Amino acid sequence: MSGGNAHAGVAARGGVGRRTPLIDGIEKVTGRARYTADLPLGPALVGRILAGVACALRLSGGAVAELRVALTGTNSQPLLLQGTEALVGKPLDEAALAALGKLVHKQVSPMRTTVTPSNYRRLVAAVHAQRLLRDLAAMPAPN
């Protein structure tokens, strides 16, 4: 069907140049429309995503051969962590994890929410990156 015919079809149905009221318009203008924040939570289990972390790690002889870390939910777009090459060639130990935590803390810029300060979300992102790396390398958790 050509573009002209398509337009003619819509026009025949009265669609072009005609306002179509919202199907829930009346609920919205009267305040009856219920949004997430308007629903009573009751005993519901409530979660909140503060940061998402993905890691790609290759170890060679106990040392880091390749490491990439990506974060989501913290910046206006997914963030590929810069500076991880500084850890290449080094053993994946507590010092390396501390360095990684520092990189994350420095580069993420989460927004403050009503209940979560920005710096708390930075810390959560750093801790999750460290935990993920610890899991990947099967390192024992610190006491």
Added chain:
Amino acid sequence: MSKSLLTLNVNGRVEQHAVADNALLLDVLRDTLGLTGTKQGCDGGECGACTVLVDDQPQLACLTLAATCAGRRIETIEHLATNGRMSRLQQAFHEHLGSQCGYCTPGMVMAAEALLRREPHPSDTQIRSGLAGNLCRCTGYVKIVESVHAAAGAAP
């Protein structure tokens, strides 16, 4: 925090409620009275979604202590429709697509209501300045201003 017994006149109903001294009007309206038509947007006085009328004046319920409203006349979006019929302002917002996602709409409508009460036939500039404290991320405001004009034009 201690609670006090407050006499609140909300939407024409006068009731007594035990309210914490630091409780915000917004929380009392939404949580105690269940009037969730008043929205919590930014919770910091920037967006206007929580606009209600206190003695005919638009006021941000998220920055108002409930205790300061004792004995005053509070009106929320739920008060505008009578017997299930939308007010002409609500009708105009509905017909002229003054709302899209609708989250800012109750605040917009209440701010516009206050404007029309003090200025029944506002100019474009008066509408824009009357709604300057209300943010909408969907409509681009043109439809909202048109809605208010339409409501003013349809005045009895």
